[in-house]
Amino acid sequence: MAGNKIDVAYVANLARLELTPEEQTLFQGQLEDIVKYVEKISEADIAGVAPMMHGRPLVNAFREDVVRPSMDREAALGNAPARVGDEFLLPKIVEGAES
C-alpha cells in the first residue's frame, strides 16, 4: 500500500462533503501525513491471523419478534428540518417527476 495517495476531493465527494478550496488544500496535506502514518501496519506480520471485527466476540442477539409500541409519530417528526403533514419534506429526487 505504500505510495497510495489519497485524493481528498474525490473521497470527500464519495462522503457527500462539499469542501472549500482552502479546506481541500489543508486536508490534502494533513491526510497525506495521516495516511503515511497508518501505513505502519503494513510492517506487522499478519499471516494466518483472523480479523477482530468487534471489541468482543459476538454471537447473534435475538429477541422475541413481537409487535410493541414504537416512537410516537409526532416525536419522530419533532426534529424534522421540513415536513408536510406526517412526512419529511425533501427536494425532488426522481428526475422528471413532479415535485
Place this chain on the structure above:
Amino acid sequence: MELYELGIKAAQDGLAKGEFTSTDLVESLIRRYREKNGEIGAYLTFDEEQALALAKANPKSVPIAIKDLINVAGQPCTCASRILQGYVSPYDATVIRNLKANGFIPCGRCNMDEFAMGSSTENSALGVTRNPFDPGRVPGGSSGGSAAAVGADMCIAALGSDTGGSIRQPASFCNCVGVKPSYGRVSRYGVTAFASSLDQVGPMTKSVDDAAILLKALAGRDEMDGTTPDVPVPDYPSAIADADMKGLKIGLPKEYFEVSGMDAEVKRITDEAVRKCEAAGAELVEVSLPHTGYAMAVYYIIAPAEASANLARFDGVRYGHRSAASRDVTSLYLKSRAEGFGPEVKRRIIMGTYVLSSGYYDAYYGRAQKVRTLIKRDFDEAFAKVDVMLTPCAPTPAFKFAELQDPLTMYLNDLFTIPSSLAGVCAASVPAGFTRETKLPVGVQFIAGGYEETTLLKACKAFERIMA
C-alpha cells in the same frame, strides 16, 4: 461545606438520612453553575427549571451531569456540533433509564469535542471548556466538559464516553476518576455512535467508590444493544470494600515506559505510583505488549472508518441542520454536511471513507482488524500473568490551548489509552499527584481484563487508599 462538593456516596448518605433533598442538591449545583460556568464552560446547557422539576419528582435522587452525546428525552443532544444545534431528544438512552431506575437524575449537558473526536475539547463547535486547575489549559477530551465539571465541583459526578481514551485522558487532566468499562459492559442505545467497535459510556467521579456505584447502575444486558452480553453485573461497591494492595500482581508493560517524548513530571509521578504500590505490598511484574507500536495506526484506520459510516446518518433529511442553499437532494447532502460538521469531523469522515473505499479496504481496514487481533492477544497473554497493569494515562499533563496544532500530534496524546480500547478490556484513570512547578493533576492508568471491572476497581481503590 457546600452540597455541590459532595460525591455520590456522601450525597446518597445525606439523602438517606434526610439531611437534605434532591432539590437542595440541584439548587446548590445551579448556584455553582451560575458562579463558575462562565469561567470553566463545563456545561453547554443546564436547564435549571427541568433539573428542579426532576429533583422535585425524585426527592431522593442524585443529579448526574451528562456528556452531550447521550440522549435524554426533552433535552438537547448536540454532540457539540452545529449539525445538531436545536435538536431535542425524543427518547432516553438506556444508560439514562438505568440511572433513573437507580436513584439518579440527569442534570446538565457537558461540552465535548465534536462527535467525541479529539483530545482537548477544542473541537467543540459550541463552546470553550477550560481546565479547572489552570484556565490557560485544556481539560482534555473528548469528555472534557464532564471532567471539568467533576474537577471544578460543578457536579456530583458525570457520564463520559470513551472510544480511544476520551474518559481517561480528561480524567487525568482534571483530577478525577474515570472508568472505561469493557466493551459491551454498558449499553450504547441512545448514545450517538462514533466508532461502534470501540465506544463505551462510563463514570467520571470524585472517588473510586463513586465510580463503582455509578458503574453498577449503568452496566448490564440491554436488548436494545446487541453487543451487551448477558454477563451478571457484580455489586461493585461491596465487592471492592476490602480492596488491598497486598498480593496484587501488577504488570508494568515495558513498551509504555520506553516511550520517547513523555513529560518528565508524568514519568516521575508514574514511577512514584509504582514504588508506592510495591511498598504497600503489590507484586510488580514486567510484562510485554509487543504490538503496542501499531495501536495508534490501527486505531486511526478503524475509528475513522466506523465514524464515516455512523455519521452518514447526518444528511439533513430527518433531523439536524439542513442547508438553506440546497436545490436538489445531492446538494442537500453535500451542503448540509459541509455547513454542519467541523474540520476534525470532516477529516475523519474523509479518512474513514478512504480506508473503506474500493481497492483500499483490504490494505487498510481489513489489515487493521488483523493487527487488532495481535494487540488483543498481547493483552490476553499479559493477563495470564498479572491481575492488572499500571501505566501512565497520558504522556503529558494538560497542555495549553492551541499548543497541539497538527492533527497527528494531537492523536499521539492517546497512545497509552488506545491499545486497551482496541483490546476491548476495561481501564481507568486515577489521580496520582500534581506536577511540581505547574501544579497540574496527573492520573495513572490501571488496566484489567475484559469484564474484570471488580479487579480493576479494587486496584484503583487500593491505590486511592495508599495515595490518601
